[in-house]
Amino acid sequence: MDRKKSLPLGHIDLFCSPDLIFQIQNKWHLLRLDFLGERTNSFQDLEALTMVNWSMKNRNLPNLGKKFVVDVLKYNNGRWEHQKFTPSAELLEQSKQLLEKDVKQMNNLVDKMGHMRNLSIIPLSNNHNYCNKCAFRNSCPAKTGLAKAKIEQILAECNYFKDRVYSD
Numbered sequence: 001m002d003r004k005k006s007l008p009l010g011h012i013d014l015f016c017s018p019d020l021i022f023q024i025q026n027k028w029h030l031l032r033l034d035f036l037g038e039r040t041n042s043f044q045d046l047e048a049l050t051m052v053n054w055s056m057k058n059r060n061l062p063n064l065g066k067k068f069v070v071d072v073l074k075y076n077n078g079r080w081e082h083q084k085f086t087p088s089a090e091l092l093e094q095s096k097q098l099l100e101k102d103v104k105q106m107n108n109l110v111d112k113m114g115h116m117r118n119l120s121i122i123p124l125s126n127n128h129n130y131c132n133k134c135a136f137r138n139s140c141p142a143k144t145g146l147a148k149a150k151i152e153q154i155l156a157e158c159n160y161f162k163d164r165v166y167s168d
């Protein structure tokens with residue numbers, strides 16, 4: 001499937017088509033190939049189930065959650081890992097809510113960055129333990145230390161607002 005194909009879910013354009021769909025008996029399997037194999041997180045089932053929400057909006061597929069199974073094939077540290085998720089009405093609703101929250105956070109982020117579009121001021125974690133396990137650490141302002149990055153962010157924001165005040 002084409003990952004650029006979006007389908008509407010409420011006010012969100014959902015870009016999360018499976019890479020492959022196949023049918024075994026009466027179940028439709030939605031397969032995602034993940035070559036970057038992110039480490040396990042506590043929302044992985046809800047993230048994977050967004051494919052079911054996408055598929056239920058696709059007019060060529062059933063619109064019943066129980067007709068689907070989600071398979072994720074992850075490549076991590078030289079090994080393939082197979083994860084399987086079965087949707088329920090409750091999990092599909094939670095998956096939708098997670099998407100809503102993500103979109104809200106992204107909108108907040110865009111509001112915060114304004115025309116600066118400065119990735120150095122992205123909100124940082126509140127706990128350095130998350131940074132130790134984070135797959136994005138090398139490209140994050142916190143790569144050389146969370147406390148230091150937070151101080152640098154505060155200074156950058158102060159300078160930004162100071163410049164705005166003096167330029168008005």
Ligand code: SF4
Pocket residue numbers: 123124125130131132134135136137140141142143146
């Ligand atoms: S390294 Fe950056 S992105 Fe990752 S958890 Fe820490 S602050 Fe967040």
